[in-house]
Amino acid sequence: MMKRTDRHYRFFMRQITKHTLLYTEMLTTGAIIHGDRQRLLGFHEDEHPIALQLGGSDPDETAEAAAIGEDFGYDEINLNVGCPSNRVQKGRFGVCLMNEPQTVARAVEAMRDAVDIEVTVKHRIGVDDRDSYEEMLRFVDTVAAAGCRRFTVHARKAWLQGLSPAENRNVPPLRHDEVHRLKRERPELTIETNGGIASLDECTAHLDAVDAVMLGRTAYREPYLFADVDRRFYGDDSPVPTRHEVIRRLFDYVAYWTEERDLSLNHITRHYLQLFRGQPGARSWRRHISENAWRDGAGVHTLREALELVPEPQEESAA
Ligand SMILES: Cc1cc2nc3c(=O)[nH]c(=O)nc-3n(C[C@H](O)[C@H](O)[C@H](O)COP(=O)(O)O)c2cc1C
Structure with a gap:
């Protein structure tokens, strides 16, 4: 689109x-x-x-x-x-x-x-x-x-x-x-x-x-x-990552683009804003990213901070 x-x-x-x-x-x-x-x-x-x-x-x-x-x-x-x-x-x-x-x-x-x-x-x-x-x-x-x-x-x-x-x-x-x-x-x-x-x-x-x-x-x-x-x-029953796991799997990718390719974090994380839609912590997630991802020096640490604001469901973290 x-x-x-x-x-x-x-x-x-x-x-x-x-x-x-x-x-x-x-x-x-x-x-x-x-x-x-x-x-x-x-x-x-x-x-x-x-x-x-x-x-x-x-x-x-x-x-x-x-x-x-x-x-x-x-x-x-x-x-x-x-x-x-x-x-x-x-x-x-x-x-x-x-x-x-x-x-x-x-x-x-x-x-x-x-x-x-x-x-x-x-x-x-x-x-x-x-x-x-x-x-x-x-x-x-x-x-x-x-x-x-x-x-x-x-x-x-x-x-x-x-x-x-x-x-x-x-x-x-x-x-x-x-x-x-x-x-x-x-x-x-x-x-x-x-x-x-x-x-x-x-x-x-x-x-x-x-x-x-x-x-x-x-x-x-x-x-x-x-x-x-x-x-x-x-027909593929492979386990699907939880929302938290999705983001953790993106850390290396985000680090590469922000650190080695000098891309502003915002260009990547704007697509992640809706991942926690309807979940507890969704607003804090969106707000932390929206307020920080465009700043100089924003990087994978910014994404980690945002993720810590979203409670990880027990059964999800055990999966
Ligand atoms: C912001 C935006 C950009 C779009 N750009 C494209 C495009 O580049 N190519 C395309 O085939 N359709 C494009 N569409 C149309 C969608 O692919 C789709 O045909 C249309 O939105 C209806 O389906 P939906 O109700 O599932 O969105 C775009 C739609 C939106 C909202």
């Missing part, structure tokens, strides 16, 4: 779930081709499985960016056909491409020619007045004919005029039933639904109808919800 998630968020989430597919935020093909690749694309090998999400539509550029992503070791390239921001509309990528299924198909084809890893597409139900199920199906069929086998559908349309990006994530109603129908009518494709999913029980319910679910805001707001994901959805 742009302006929200980054490699430090993903490394944090990997302490909680080993199997969930993680994505980069959308990166434009131009940034990847012309920008600081190591900064934009670098990731820790523990972050696998990880998909690189591209914003773009020009076949040569999407192909080049996809190849760069493959060289960096990404497991999958995902094309964003869901983002409604103005900047994105001007660049002719994101959700406005729902009006141009052939353009998306050409980009997918070019990327598939350029890489061996899977190429997938994230899109919406529709855009503006073109939001019928039939139109979405036509979009999916056109892109599937170019070789895309997996589609993640944000189950609401976008209005290109009049709604801000944030409103476009909340105002148009969710229409998960149309994503379920898509799976029924195109069983050979892998179909994932996304939008407003707030609990693992809701995931289970959707999984009766589709192949997978994607969680955005909930994954950021409630990271520890994922503690039960590996057991419940991937």
